[in-house]
Amino acid sequence: MAAVRSKICGITRVEDALVAAEAGADAIGLVFYPQSPRAVTLQQAQAIVSALPPFVTTVGLFVNASRCDIGEILDVLPLDLLQFHGDETPADCDGHRRPYIKALRVRPGEDVAARCLEYRNASGILLDTYVPGVPGGTGEAFDWSLVPRVLPKPVILAGGLTVRNVRSAIAQVAPYAVDVSGGVEVGKGVKDAEKIRAFIREVQSA
Numbered sequence: 127m128a129a130v131r132s133k134i135c136g137i138t139r140v141e142d143a144l145v146a147a148e149a150g151a152d153a154i155g156l157v158f159y160p161q162s163p164r165a166v167t168l169q170q171a172q173a174i175v176s177a178l179p180p181f182v183t184t185v186g187l188f189v190n191a192s193r194c195d196i197g198e199i200l201d202v203l204p205l206d207l208l209q210f211h212g213d214e215t216p217a218d219c220d221g222h223r224r225p226y227i228k229a230l231r232v233r234p235g236e237d238v239a240a241r242c243l244e245y246r247n248a249s250g251i252l253l254d255t256y257v258p259g260v261p262g263g264t265g266e267a268f269d270w271s272l273v274p275r276v277l278p279k280p281v282i283l284a285g286g287l288t289v290r291n292v293r294s295a296i297a298q299v300a301p302y303a304v305d306v307s308g309g310v311e312v313g314k315g316v317k318d319a320e321k322i323r324a325f326i327r328e329v330q331s332a
């Protein structure tokens with residue numbers, strides 16, 4: 127099986143970004159959703175992005191943000207990839223200056239493959255847990271058996287992943303990448319260096 131990539135999301139501090147990079151994370155996520163306890167200001171985001179070494183993908187997470195707000199952030203911040211984590215339609219996601227991944231929240235009865243196909247220009251599809259009224263970052267895992275074996279896009283598995291369950295998640299879903307936020311934290315937006323290292327070690331050895 128190909129190596130599974132990892133993304134550490136909800137980074138708010140330079141030191142956490144550097145630990146993630148040093149531990150071997152392929153990507154870090156910055157939350158531009160003001161209602162999130164992990165939301166970053168533009169100044170925080172600039173400090174984090176400029177501190178990172180090369181070859182660590184920077185992902186900007188948005189929830190139903192306006193095209194104008196996203197454009198203003200891209201004007202001043204060299205993000206590599208956009209993550210749409212709300213109710214964005216394919217048209218909302220298309221035509222930005224960066225490639226994107228679309229988050230889908232999985233619940234029983236959902237035709238995940240059909241929904242993937244709707245986002246034909248997405249670089250990948252992130253699968254997260256459905257919790258009514260909460261767009262993401264719930265810390266809850268979903269039933270991985272709901273993920274079809276074959277999907278038309280690279281799958282980034284998210285939702286309640288931790289060092290304890292990520293190995294079995296990878297064995298069951300065989301994702302392209304895994305994404306964690308709450309599972310490597312000591313508090314919302316405050317990561318724990320040892321949890322990050324242990325999570326990435328587990329992914330790399332899975």
Ligand SMILES: O=C(O)c1ccccc1N[C@@H]1O[C@H](COP(=O)(O)O)[C@@H](O)[C@H]1O
Pocket residue numbers: 135136155157159162163164187189211254261262263264265266284285286287305306307308309
């Ligand atoms: O982290 C948040 O606060 C958040 C808010 C709104 C949408 C998404 C959010 N986080 C993303 O949700 C998934 C799963 O997170 P967790 O590992 O279950 O805590 C991940 O992509 C987060 O970055």
